[in-house]
Amino acid sequence: MKRVLVEKDSYYDSVFLMLINREVGQIEGVTDAVVSMGTDVNVTLLKETGLADKEIEGVTPNDLIVAVEGESEEVVEAAIAKAKELLDKKSSSDDGENYKPSSLEGALKVVPEANLAIISLPGEFASREVKKALRKGLHVMLFSDNVSVESEIELKNLAKEKGLLMMGPDCGTAIINGKPLCFANVVRPGDIGVVGASGTGLQEITCAIEKFGAGITQGIGTGGRDLKNAKIGGTMMLMGIEALKQDDATKVIVVVSKPPADEVAVKVIDALRKTGKPSVIHFIGMEPGKQEGNLYFAGNLEEAAGMAVALSKGETYQKRTYTIDRAEIDAIIERETKKMSSNQKYIRGLYTGGTLADEALIMFDREIGGIYSNNQSKKDFIPPDPNKSIKHTIVDLGDDVYTVGRPHPMIDPSTREDRIKIEAEDGEMAVMLLDIVLGYGSHQDPAGAILESLKNAKKKAEERGGYLSIVTSITGTEGDFQSIHETRNKLESIGCVVMPSNYQASTLALEIMRKVEK
């Protein structure tokens, strides 16, 4: 029993539709359901799967398609009714009260004082809107990905000419004037300014700054390619550094990025030197350089925050691995390993944050080696089937290979939940390493959503006569709407180890693995 419904000229955001897709697909008796816009890709897909055919002839990307296959007429009816209800919920969320403009220009007639545009449209449409926004004198945060390097260069040059921020593309995190944008945490104000070419890196550092008792002025995102691509040349990073230099409220500057192109690294370091302000640099995966003048180099995300806080407070940074007593760490390691069976020998890192995944991956690759990951720079260690772990595996579930047709796992934890269920069947897994990212943009209860599957994974290990160690850390603050305390309690209630940072969680997991290997 199949039914297809086409609603002309009803544009909905694809992520919104994906969430509806999932809800409709979960209705009992529904065998297949697609709620999507009539793009060429979707139409082809629907035809190939046989879910729809003639009904969708001539649809445009502006038309909504609801296609449902189910066991019975009633089920299909119910599913379509549910889809409609969910779709309407969106339009009625403002009670039909307030006018929503249809264009940037229209919005500016409503709020002529606007100073920032956040753009998360599909990549192929995003650049035009960014250009319009910049021309109107708005700063831009460009969340969208799938924007070409050429476009990025053009947009950033325009932004530079206008002296405006153009954070992105693929910029997930920023905190401007204390306000968290997109995926970001509520961090107290302070005197540390951060510029980051990495979303979760920026989140991890700003949260750690708060945890260490300091606060931030600004958290400027640049987009992941800003420093990596020599043609982009760190344009936004350099503008961000300059703005923090000019900003009297900023006393300490932190810069975080994946390894930059060599000439870009030189420019960035030079720019930081010229600020005259104490500056902490963390290039993920690169050996930290020696301290020199106002420049300090950190070896991990947490350390970058620790150094910055020490500089902010006028203290000397004490290098450390754990912020917990060694005796306690040893006790944890003892507890986590004593019941493991001899079959258990592999680490499985299931990450939602890309930079956090990288931090763990790089550490394990350096210390143990041979880590499989979709983020691996060594081609031989990219698993052929991204959904299947091989030996030691650490995956970034927010990567494109996992998010086709699904929302990012930070929004929709079911991607990771599914993966946990698969891993749970693997008797060779010894340690599961996880990140839990709180804050705006993230799911309302990222730990709660995967708790059952974690519990079950532990149970299955027990049934096999072993013990599954689950090591986690929470990226979040007291100010975040998903209570960080409850999150921790939930995880600890089922026997997860919750470490103060991703770096410490990874280090602990590594120590456990070493003990297992012996």
Next chain:
Amino acid sequence: MDVSNINKLFEENLTVVNLGLESFAENLNNEGVRTVQVQWKPPAGGNVEIAELLDKVDSIKAKVDVDAANKKAAEIINNGKPTVIDISTAGEAIPGMRKNLFLHAGPPVEWERMSGPTRGAVIGGLVYEGLAETYEEAEKLAASGEIDFEPCHHHATVGPMAGIVTYSMPVWVLENKAYGNKAYATLNEGLGKVLRYGAYGDDVITKLKWMESDLAPILKAALKLHGELDMKNIIAQILQMGDEGHNRNRAGTSIVIRELAPYLVQLDVEKEKLVKVFEFLNSNDHFFLNLSMPSAKCIIDAAAGIEGSTIVTTMARNGTDFGIRMSCTGDQWFTAPAPMVDGLYLPGYSADDAAPDIGDSTITETVGIGGFAMAAAPAIVKFVGGTPKDALNVTTRMYEITETENKIFQIPALDFRGTPTGIDVLKIIETGILPAVNTGIAHKKPGIGMVGAGLVKPPEKCFNDAFKAFVEKYS
């Protein structure tokens, strides 16, 4: 490197425009940041070819001052001063009119492709003119090629629904006092079985004859005593009295009766004739439509043919095609199949009975009244699908595709904001917002008449094609 704008941002309160995921806006609202969500749609309705052409607009604007041209067009619309100066006949007044020429609504269409209502009106018109004895004969004559068909719009004329104008029909004569151009429209025939809805038959012809022999001469004489009617002023009034000048014309009709009544009673005509005139005017809420339409035509014609201007100067339908014209491309039509109207039906009728969209009455929307002024006419919002709030939103949305706001035509519910004026093809393409049009629905068969009213969505193709022509012309 000058980053003073970034440092300025650090000192300001954030005010955010959000395009895309709504949750980002909700989060910021939670944090006390003023955030406006944009109901974004892909440009040109997702048409990739058109979206790519949009990238050429910048380079065109570097050569041709499109913005100035549109400003000029909007100013001409704003300055327009339509005035009723006389009642005459089509044959006498309309330039190029001749006995075998039948004017029709919408873009050009030949007999073979004519819609049911238009054919019906042509048949009725031929009998009315005495060019055919019977309706069968009329149909043959219409198909013979001896009758010429041309759009009203090619003769400074507009006609509601089928819009058939023939040689002997009385017409309102209007003049745009600001620019000197004229415009014409027949007198409204009233409701029920009428020619404009494609109805023909002896009662229809008899009424047309009466309009020619009695109604028009009497109104003409009264108008002469009254003097010219300042339509700009009257339209400004009706918008404040609950009319929008297209689907609601009650206030307008009342004002015209009030203006003319003191002079009608002074005329030296038999009392029965005068009573019949008053009864006719009083029984027809849409009498004013045939004045609001030529007023709009009179205003907009002055803005045609401006080099570089992308302002829409015509939107019209003939039941077969929907057509538009744009200022910079002059007389060129951009057409697409006429869409069906999404509306409410009179008892006994349904969507199955409806003819595709028809009539020149979209001239009202073209100058920013009608559907564009929905917010002024709360009484008919149900007719066009919703609540008064919906009506406000319809009008508010139209500001996104118009160049300016009318100085004289104002909407009380929007704090006397001027009506959205000067529809810009570029803005339509950019935003994907189509002009809001409300309209009557004709029966698809000739001879039956009005079956309902509702909203119609102009075909995107018309605007896409106009946009393509603009890009081609100036690239």
